[in-house]
Amino acid sequence: MSTISDPPAGSFQLSMLINDTRYRSYTFQFVALILLIMAFAYLGHNLLANLRAAGLNISYNFLGEPAGYDINQTLIPYTSQSTHWQASMVGVLNTLLVAFLGCIMATIIGVFVGVMRLSDNWLVRQLMSIYVEIFRNVPVLIWILIIMAIFIAVLPQPRDFRGDDATASMVLGMFAFTGRGFYTPAPVFGPGSSVVIATFLASLVGIFAFKRYAKKALYDRGQLIPTLWPSIAIFFIPTILVFFIMGRPITLDYPALQGFNFQGGIFMRNSLIALWFALSIYTAAFIAENVRAGILAVSKGQTEAAASLGLRPGRIMNLVILPQALRVIIPPLISQYLNLTKNSSLAIAVGYMDLTGTLGGITLNQTGRAIEAIFLLMLFYLAISLAISAIMNVYNNAVKLKER
Amino acid sequence: MSDTHAQTVAFVRTTMLPEQPPPASEAGVIKWMRENLFKGWFNSLLTILSLYFIFQIVTSAYPWFANGIWNTSSLAECREMLDGMTGACFSVLTERWNQLLFGFTYPTDAYWRPTLAFVLLIVAIAPVLYPKAPRQLLVFTGIYPFLAYWLIWGGTLLTPLMILVGLIAGYFAFKQFERQSFAMGLLAGVVAAIVVIWAGGIVPAAMPDVLAIQAIPSRDLGGFMLNMILGTVCVSLSLPLGIMLALGRQSSMPIIKWICVIFIEFIRGVPLITLLFVANVVLAYFFPPGSNIDLVLRVIIMITMFSAAYIAEVIRGGLAALPRGQYEAADSLGLDYAQSMRLIILPQALKISIPGIVNVAVGLFKDTTLVSVISMFDLVGMIRGPILASTEWNGVYWELWGFAVFVFFIVCYSISKYSQWLERQLATDRR
Numbered sequence: 001m002s003t004i005s006d007p008p009a010g011s012f013q014l015s016m017l018i019n020d021t022r023y024r025s026y027t028f029q030f031v032a033l034i035l036l037i038m039a040f041a042y043l044g045h046n047l048l049a050n051l052r053a054a055g056l057n058i059s060y061n062f063l064g065e066p067a068g069y070d071i072n073q074t075l076i077p078y079t080s081q082s083t084h085w086q087a088s089m090v091g092v093l094n095t096l097l098v099a100f101l102g103c104i105m106a107t108i109i110g111v112f113v114g115v116m117r118l119s120d121n122w123l124v125r126q127l128m129s130i131y132v133e134i135f136r137n138v139p140v141l142i143w144i145l146i147i148m149a150i151f152i153a154v155l156p157q158p159r160d161f162r163g164d165d166a167t168a169s170m171v172l173g174m175f176a177f178t179g180r181g182f183y184t185p186a187p188v189f190g191p192g193s194s195v196v197i198a199t200f201l202a203s204l205v206g207i208f209a210f211k212r213y214a215k216k217a218l219y220d221r222g223q224l225i226p227t228l229w230p231s232i233a234i235f236f237i238p239t240i241l242v243f244f245i246m247g248r249p250i251t252l253d254y255p256a257l258q259g260f261n262f263q264g265g266i267f268m269r270n271s272l273i274a275l276w277f278a279l280s281i282y283t284a285a286f287i288a289e290n291v292r293a294g295i296l297a298v299s300k301g302q303t304e305a306a307a308s309l310g311l312r313p314g315r316i317m318n319l320v321i322l323p324q325a326l327r328v329i330i331p332p333l334i335s336q337y338l339n340l341t342k343n344s345s346l347a348i349a350v351g352y353m354d355l356t357g358t359l360g361g362i363t364l365n366q367t368g369r370a371i372e373a374i375f376l377l378m379l380f381y382l383a384i385s386l387a388i389s390a391i392m393n394v395y396n397n398a399v400k401l402k403e404r
Numbered sequence: 405m406s407d408t409h410a411q412t413v414a415f416v417r418t419t420m421l422p423e424q425p426p427p428a429s430e431a432g433v434i435k436w437m438r439e440n441l442f443k444g445w446f447n448s449l450l451t452i453l454s455l456y457f458i459f460q461i462v463t464s465a466y467p468w469f470a471n472g473i474w475n476t477s478s479l480a481e482c483r484e485m486l487d488g489m490t491g492a493c494f495s496v497l498t499e500r501w502n503q504l505l506f507g508f509t510y511p512t513d514a515y516w517r518p519t520l521a522f523v524l525l526i527v528a529i530a531p532v533l534y535p536k537a538p539r540q541l542l543v544f545t546g547i548y549p550f551l552a553y554w555l556i557w558g559g560t561l562l563t564p565l566m567i568l569v570g571l572i573a574g575y576f577a578f579k580q581f582e583r584q585s586f587a588m589g590l591l592a593g594v595v596a597a598i599v600v601i602w603a604g605g606i607v608p609a610a611m612p613d614v615l616a617i618q619a620i621p622s623r624d625l626g627g628f629m630l631n632m633i634l635g636t637v638c639v640s641l642s643l644p645l646g647i648m649l650a651l652g653r654q655s656s657m658p659i660i661k662w663i664c665v666i667f668i669e670f671i672r673g674v675p676l677i678t679l680l681f682v683a684n685v686v687l688a689y690f691f692p693p694g695s696n697i698d699l700v701l702r703v704i705i706m707i708t709m710f711s712a713a714y715i716a717e718v719i720r721g722g723l724a725a726l727p728r729g730q731y732e733a734a735d736s737l738g739l740d741y742a743q744s745m746r747l748i749i750l751p752q753a754l755k756i757s758i759p760g761i762v763n764v765a766v767g768l769f770k771d772t773t774l775v776s777v778i779s780m781f782d783l784v785g786m787i788r789g790p791i792l793a794s795t796e797w798n799g800v801y802w803e804l805w806g807f808a809v810f811v812f813f814i815v816c817y818s819i820s821k822y823s824q825w826l827e828r829q830l831a832t833d834r835r
Contacts, residue, residue: 032657032659050689053693137766138770138812141773142808142809343675349776356675378674381673
């Protein structure tokens with residue numbers, strides 16, 4: 001035994017590089033490094049040879065050249081004369097838009113279904129598990145294409161809204177659901193609307209401050225202050241009052257039929273809606289399972305202990321169950337958000353111009369800069385997922401059980 | 405005392421009452437319904453809403469199914485037969501059945517080959533999935549990949565046969581040198597396999613007609629067959645790669661660890677579709693000039709890397725879940741790294757990670773539909789492209805997409821049910 005911890009010094013032999021555990025790991029790492037360098041050198045050599053043969057080079061100058069194609073859904077000003085870089089930025093924003101909308105809707109549906117799967121009601125439980133199983137076990141690409149097919153085959157075209165014998169009509173006179181997309185009213189901000197918005201933001205801060213005050217009162221003096229109705233009041237009353245005092249500065253611009261199409265309002269193209277809904281219902285099935293697992297992970301003893309302390313059901317949920325369940329739910333929830341963001345690259349299947357559609361699609365095809373475009377594309381998604389993992393690590397550290 | 409009672413009470417029963425059936429509201433169906441469907445007004449409301457929802461779906465879907473027409477050759481003909489009634493044109497499925505399964509360029513007279521390969525796949529996979537199947541079948545599982553390659557791609561049987569011979573030679577070389585050290589054995593095995601495969605390559609080149617069936621190029625593969633091929637090939641290839649990556653990530657050697665970490669995090673951070681773009685347009689730049697690697701192979705390479713990274717993370721979870729005592733026990737027995745991994749650690753870690761691996765496999769199988777985006781004609785690609793775009797069947801959305809949903813649901817749902825079954829099987833012997 002002593003030979004292992006206390007080897008004879010100064011008798012290094014070459015065979016020890018293989019046979020001695022102290023040196024062997026260096027040998028292996030050295031070999032691995034050499035192999036890696038050789039592999040990269042080989043691939044790089046092939047790359048250079050192929051590029052030379054094709055008369056190409058690696059250059060990012062194409063990003064500054066005019067793109068020359070139109071994008072039908074943009075969040076920032078863009079024309080076909082803008083550069084490829086601006087087209088990519090439009091794509092980035094479109095990716096983030098659909099990911100943001102999708103995450104919100106997926107969370108709402110997922111939490112609803114997850115809670116309903118634990119319902120007392122047998123029928124509801126069964127329906128929800130059918131939902132989860134069907135949507136989890138079929139590729140999201142098929143759901144995207146099916147929802148797109150609904151737009152193409154089922155929903156009316158704008159021309160069906162025309163004339164006296166119109167076969168379709170607007171819902172509530174505000175919303176038009178057409179095969180081209182959805183039209184909704186758009187807010188128009190007149191003079192003085194900034195005051196209303198400022199009031200609204202201030203009332204949000206007010207709700208937050210009020211909740212903190214109520215919590216402090218509870219913890220310090222044991223005084224229970226109701227929070228729900230006052231919060232709702234703070235949310236609505238000041239904003240509505242200021243809205244009327246300022247003379248209704250914010251109005252709605254309704255979409256209206258003009259010629260062969262709707263004008264005005266907000267137009268959400270069918271590809272955006274198809275992608276958004278499909279990603280939401282697909283991801284929601286996974287989120288529902290996470291939510292269910294999270295709620296089941298809190299043992300029944302916790303509920304009973306809280307009840308025996310005399311807490312009412314609502315407070316048991318808020319103060320005992322949810323904080324523990326959320327610790328289990330949120331990490332997989334965030335990784336579902338990440339999956340949704342990555343799946344949003346399927347936009348290219350329905351022609352929604354996200355980053356994959358602009359930089360990885362038309363820009364790539366027009367300029368032929370495959371390596372550069374795909375490198376930038378991967379870099380973008382990598383940056384997003386690293387950022388989300390960083391957020392997740394911060395959260396995990398914050399909620400980690402502080403024991404011992 | 406009982407005496408006083410006897411004076412005051414007029415009647416005392418001395419025998420037991422016969423057993424009564426429980427009240428109707430506390431037994432059988434009614435009790436079940438009271439507890440599970442109509443407990444409180446909110447629950448009753450939910451039940452009624454759900455029943456209404458089911459009623460709506462059934463009444464609108466039933467005539468569509470019941471009036472379905474199975475034997476026309478175009479949508480117009482089908483609409484004519486339906487004569488304004490609600491009904492499905494399932495005839496698109498019967499008429500384009502072979503296209504949905506095999507793609508539209510696979511030779512018609514060779515359909516039996518992938519079919520046979522599929523049937524044999526069930527035989528080959530049985531001993532892997534079902535522990536009670538006869539162990540001798542594992543030999544067939546070993547032979548199967550070569551047989552299936554020959555059946556689907558055709559050509560001479562000698563090509564896969566020589567590769568098989570090379571692998572067997574490698575295995576014997578490994579056994580020969582394993583006594584010295586595992587690394588030595590591995591090196592000898594790899595060298596022997598490469599030498600034999602390289603030398604054996606002359607044989608099929610010299611005799612291309614021995615046991616040859618019609619060769620079919622990869623670009624003719626399509627339909628659901630392509631999904632199955634990509635799914636099974638990539639899962640089976642990514643499993644060993646994933647194990648190696650997971651072990652590498654757990655390793656104490658910093659260089660190897662960081663290579664694995666960077667690979668895994670990079671692959672997990674990008675969507676599969678960008679990797680497929682790489683396979684489609686970029687990967688060719690990295691092969692030697694003039695080599696012409698076909699698209700299916702490039703896609704298999706990228707999907708395998710993709711799923712290997714995910715499987716590595718699952719197995720890493722399994723490795724981390726093992727108590728440290730297991731590692732220390734293996735070390736104290738004097739086993740070296742390869743032995744302790746092979747005999748002690750991996751069997752337990754893999755057992756823990758089986759459900760996770762199956763989840764990755766289901767996800768991967770679903771993701772094989774993404775190849776339709778890079779214009780390969782898998783099931784989704786066939787529906788979007790040649791079938792929906794044809795003049796006969798332009799506009800038959802629900803029957804086709806319903807079929808795709810049905811097929812994928814059946815496969816993925818049965819895999820996940822299998823995983824749950826396996827989990828229960830393994831849970832019993834872990835206690």
